[in-house]
Amino acid sequence: MENFSPDKRVEKEGSTLIKNGYIVHLACFTNKNESLVDSYKNITIHRKPILEFLHKTSVGAFKFPFYFNF
Numbered sequence: 586m587e588n589f590s591p592d593k594r595v596e597k598e599g600s601t602l603i604k605n606g607y608i609v610h611l612a613c614f615t616n617k618n619e620s621l622v623d624s625y626k627n628i629t630i631h632r633k634p635i636l637e638f639l640h641k642t643s644v645g646a647f648k649f650p651f652y653f654n655f
């Protein structure tokens with residue numbers, strides 16, 4: 586699973602929104618022991634811990650609508 590890391594596309598979009606007066610929040614998953622709320626270039630990052638098992642089965646999100654009940 587990929588944890589949040591700077592992505593030029595996300596960073597550029599966030600930067601543009603901030604310049605236009607928006608407050609930007611980014612939600613992402615983590616399977617590491619990281620802080621649940623962090624900041625990166627004025628973008629607030631919210632991390633939700635997820636089990637490795639759920640990440641590996643995430644392909645189910647595209648096939649089974651009940652996947653999001655987890």
